[in-house]
Amino acid sequence: EAGVVQSPRYKIIEKKQPVAFWCNPISGHNTLYWYLQNLGQGPELLIRYENEEAVDDSQLPKDRFSAERLKGVDSTLKIQPAELGDSAVYLCASSPGEVRDEQFFGPGTRLTVL
Protein backbone atom coordinates (compact mmCIF):
# COMPACT_ATOMS: atom_id res chain seq x y z
CA GLU A 1 0.00 0.00 0.00
CA ALA A 2 1.34 3.41 -0.96
CA GLY A 3 2.01 5.81 1.87
CA VAL A 4 1.33 9.53 2.08
CA VAL A 5 2.99 11.31 -0.81
CA GLN A 6 4.23 14.88 -0.60
CA SER A 7 5.92 17.12 -3.09
CA PRO A 8 8.23 18.83 -3.44
CA ARG A 9 10.62 17.35 -0.88
CA TYR A 10 12.71 20.51 -0.72
CA LYS A 11 11.98 24.08 -1.69
CA ILE A 12 14.16 27.17 -1.48
CA ILE A 13 12.57 30.53 -2.19
CA GLU A 14 13.19 34.18 -1.51
CA LYS A 15 11.02 36.03 0.96
CA LYS A 16 7.82 37.52 -0.40
CA GLN A 17 7.58 34.77 -3.03
CA PRO A 18 4.63 32.35 -3.09
CA VAL A 19 5.05 28.62 -2.50
CA ALA A 20 2.73 25.63 -2.63
CA PHE A 21 2.94 22.14 -1.19
CA TRP A 22 0.99 19.12 -2.37
CA CYS A 23 -0.16 16.06 -0.45
CA ASN A 24 -1.78 12.82 -1.58
CA PRO A 25 -3.06 10.86 1.44
CA ILE A 26 -3.43 7.13 1.78
CA SER A 27 -6.38 5.89 -0.24
CA GLY A 28 -9.56 5.78 1.81
CA HIS A 29 -8.29 8.02 4.60
CA ASN A 30 -10.93 10.62 5.40
CA THR A 31 -8.85 12.80 7.70
CA LEU A 32 -5.95 14.87 6.43
CA TYR A 33 -3.64 17.03 8.51
CA TRP A 34 -1.09 19.69 7.68
CA TYR A 35 1.58 20.30 10.29
CA LEU A 36 4.53 22.65 10.59
CA GLN A 37 7.63 21.39 12.39
CA ASN A 38 10.54 23.54 13.48
CA LEU A 39 13.87 22.07 14.51
CA GLY A 40 13.75 20.68 18.02
CA GLN A 41 9.99 20.98 18.31
CA GLY A 42 7.04 18.72 17.75
CA PRO A 43 4.67 19.06 14.80
CA GLU A 44 2.17 21.90 15.19
CA LEU A 45 -1.21 21.52 13.56
CA LEU A 46 -2.05 24.04 10.86
CA ILE A 47 -5.29 22.57 9.54
CA ARG A 48 -7.31 19.36 9.73
CA TYR A 49 -9.76 18.15 7.10
CA GLU A 50 -12.55 15.64 7.44
CA ASN A 51 -13.15 14.72 3.81
CA GLU A 52 -13.30 18.09 2.04
CA GLU A 53 -14.32 20.10 5.11
CA ALA A 54 -11.75 22.04 7.12
CA VAL A 55 -12.84 21.19 10.67
CA ASP A 56 -9.95 22.83 12.51
CA ASP A 57 -8.02 25.72 10.98
CA SER A 58 -7.67 27.75 14.15
CA GLN A 59 -3.85 27.67 13.99
CA LEU A 60 -3.60 28.53 10.29
CA PRO A 61 -2.25 32.08 9.75
CA LYS A 62 -4.96 33.04 7.33
CA ASP A 63 -3.37 36.30 6.25
CA ARG A 64 -0.76 34.40 4.28
CA PHE A 65 -1.60 30.69 4.43
CA SER A 66 -4.38 28.94 2.57
CA ALA A 67 -5.28 25.32 2.01
CA GLU A 68 -7.73 23.31 0.03
CA ARG A 69 -8.76 19.70 -0.28
CA LEU A 70 -10.81 19.38 -3.40
CA LYS A 71 -12.97 16.25 -3.71
CA GLY A 72 -11.76 15.14 -0.30
CA VAL A 73 -8.58 13.52 -1.58
CA ASP A 74 -5.45 15.53 -2.48
CA SER A 75 -4.64 18.71 -0.65
CA THR A 76 -2.59 21.81 -1.34
CA LEU A 77 -1.12 24.21 1.21
CA LYS A 78 -0.06 27.62 -0.03
CA ILE A 79 1.93 30.46 1.50
CA GLN A 80 1.78 33.89 -0.09
CA PRO A 81 3.91 35.82 0.56
CA ALA A 82 6.51 33.72 2.35
CA GLU A 83 8.45 35.19 5.29
CA LEU A 84 11.81 34.21 6.73
CA GLY A 85 10.08 32.70 9.75
CA ASP A 86 8.19 30.25 7.55
CA SER A 87 11.32 28.17 7.07
CA ALA A 88 10.39 24.78 8.51
CA VAL A 89 9.33 21.28 7.54
CA TYR A 90 5.72 21.01 6.41
CA LEU A 91 4.28 17.59 7.15
CA CYS A 92 1.10 16.08 5.78
CA ALA A 93 -0.57 13.19 7.56
CA SER A 94 -3.69 11.15 7.04
CA SER A 95 -5.79 8.77 9.10
CA PRO A 96 -8.89 6.68 8.52
CA GLY A 97 -10.97 9.09 10.58
CA GLU A 98 -11.49 7.91 14.14
CA VAL A 99 -9.98 9.72 17.13
CA ARG A 100 -8.12 6.56 18.13
CA ASP A 101 -6.63 6.08 14.68
CA GLU A 102 -2.93 6.23 13.92
CA GLN A 103 -1.74 9.13 11.80
CA PHE A 104 0.45 8.24 8.83
CA PHE A 105 2.90 10.93 7.85
CA GLY A 106 4.43 11.82 4.55
CA PRO A 107 8.16 12.59 4.27
CA GLY A 108 7.54 16.33 4.53
CA THR A 109 8.59 19.35 2.52
CA ARG A 110 11.61 21.21 3.84
CA LEU A 111 11.10 24.90 3.08
CA THR A 112 13.92 27.43 3.24
CA VAL A 113 13.03 31.09 2.85
CA LEU A 114 16.02 33.34 2.08
Place this chain on the structure above:
Amino acid sequence: RKEVEQDPGPFNVPEGATVAFNCTYSNSASQSFFWYRQDCRKEPKLLMSVYSSGNEDGRFTAQLNRASQYISLLIRDSKLSDSATYLCVVNTNAGKSTFGDGTTLTVKP
Protein backbone atom coordinates in the same frame (compact mmCIF):
# COMPACT_ATOMS: atom_id res chain seq x y z
CA ARG B 1 2.30 26.54 29.39
CA LYS B 2 2.10 24.05 26.52
CA GLU B 3 -0.81 21.61 26.35
CA VAL B 4 1.54 18.64 26.11
CA GLU B 5 4.89 18.78 27.87
CA GLN B 6 7.86 16.47 27.70
CA ASP B 7 11.34 16.55 29.16
CA PRO B 8 13.46 17.33 26.07
CA GLY B 9 16.46 15.42 27.37
CA PRO B 10 18.74 14.41 25.86
CA PHE B 11 18.82 11.06 27.57
CA ASN B 12 22.16 9.38 26.99
CA VAL B 13 22.15 5.75 28.11
CA PRO B 14 24.34 2.68 27.55
CA GLU B 15 23.09 -0.33 25.63
CA GLY B 16 21.00 -2.60 27.81
CA ALA B 17 19.81 0.20 30.08
CA THR B 18 16.22 0.85 31.04
CA VAL B 19 14.95 4.36 30.38
CA ALA B 20 11.62 6.04 31.07
CA PHE B 21 10.01 9.12 29.58
CA ASN B 22 7.07 11.04 30.97
CA CYS B 23 4.61 13.31 29.29
CA THR B 24 2.01 15.55 30.93
CA TYR B 25 -1.10 17.00 29.32
CA SER B 26 -3.40 19.76 30.45
CA ASN B 27 -6.61 19.20 28.47
CA SER B 28 -8.98 17.10 30.55
CA ALA B 29 -11.01 16.33 27.39
CA SER B 30 -8.11 14.25 26.10
CA GLN B 31 -9.27 10.84 24.96
CA SER B 32 -6.55 9.06 23.02
CA PHE B 33 -2.85 8.88 23.69
CA PHE B 34 0.10 7.79 21.60
CA TRP B 35 3.86 7.58 21.46
CA TYR B 36 5.45 8.31 18.10
CA ARG B 37 9.09 7.85 17.17
CA GLN B 38 10.91 10.28 14.91
CA ASP B 39 14.34 9.58 13.50
CA CYS B 40 16.59 12.46 12.47
CA ARG B 41 15.25 14.22 9.37
CA LYS B 42 12.46 11.66 9.00
CA GLU B 43 8.73 11.76 9.56
CA PRO B 44 7.11 10.64 12.84
CA LYS B 45 5.88 7.04 12.97
CA LEU B 46 3.57 5.43 15.49
CA LEU B 47 5.41 3.49 18.17
CA MET B 48 2.39 2.51 20.21
CA SER B 49 -1.00 3.62 21.39
CA VAL B 50 -1.49 4.04 25.12
CA TYR B 51 -4.47 2.35 26.73
CA SER B 52 -6.02 3.02 30.11
CA SER B 53 -4.96 -0.37 31.40
CA GLY B 54 -1.41 0.09 30.20
CA ASN B 55 0.08 -1.91 27.39
CA GLU B 56 3.29 -3.61 26.44
CA ASP B 57 4.93 -4.33 23.10
CA GLY B 58 8.14 -6.26 23.46
CA ARG B 59 10.65 -4.06 25.25
CA PHE B 60 8.28 -1.09 25.32
CA THR B 61 5.66 -0.41 27.99
CA ALA B 62 3.25 2.51 27.95
CA GLN B 63 1.08 3.63 30.84
CA LEU B 64 -1.61 6.22 31.32
CA ASN B 65 -2.57 8.00 34.53
CA ARG B 66 -5.74 9.97 33.84
CA ALA B 67 -6.03 11.33 37.37
CA SER B 68 -2.60 12.94 37.18
CA GLN B 69 -2.83 13.55 33.44
CA TYR B 70 0.41 11.97 32.38
CA ILE B 71 1.57 9.12 30.21
CA SER B 72 4.83 7.27 30.32
CA LEU B 73 7.01 5.15 28.08
CA LEU B 74 9.45 2.61 29.44
CA ILE B 75 12.12 1.07 27.24
CA ARG B 76 13.92 -1.97 28.59
CA ASP B 77 17.20 -3.42 27.32
CA SER B 78 17.93 -0.39 25.15
CA LYS B 79 19.38 -1.01 21.69
CA LEU B 80 21.49 1.32 19.58
CA SER B 81 18.58 1.39 17.14
CA ASP B 82 16.32 2.92 19.81
CA SER B 83 18.18 6.23 19.41
CA ALA B 84 15.54 8.69 18.21
CA THR B 85 13.17 11.39 19.39
CA TYR B 86 10.03 10.13 21.12
CA LEU B 87 6.93 12.28 20.68
CA CYS B 88 3.96 12.18 23.00
CA VAL B 89 0.63 12.78 21.24
CA VAL B 90 -2.73 13.53 22.80
CA ASN B 91 -6.07 13.59 20.96
CA THR B 92 -9.22 15.15 22.33
CA ASN B 93 -12.65 13.63 21.77
CA ALA B 94 -13.18 16.30 19.12
CA GLY B 95 -10.25 14.95 17.15
CA LYS B 96 -7.77 17.69 17.98
CA SER B 97 -4.26 16.26 17.96
CA THR B 98 -1.46 17.86 20.01
CA PHE B 99 2.18 16.80 19.92
CA GLY B 100 4.78 17.34 22.58
CA ASP B 101 8.18 18.65 21.56
CA GLY B 102 9.75 15.25 22.02
CA THR B 103 12.38 13.60 24.17
CA THR B 104 15.68 12.73 22.52
CA LEU B 105 17.27 9.40 23.35
CA THR B 106 20.79 8.38 22.46
CA VAL B 107 21.84 4.82 23.22
CA LYS B 108 25.61 4.35 23.27
CA PRO B 109 27.65 1.15 22.94
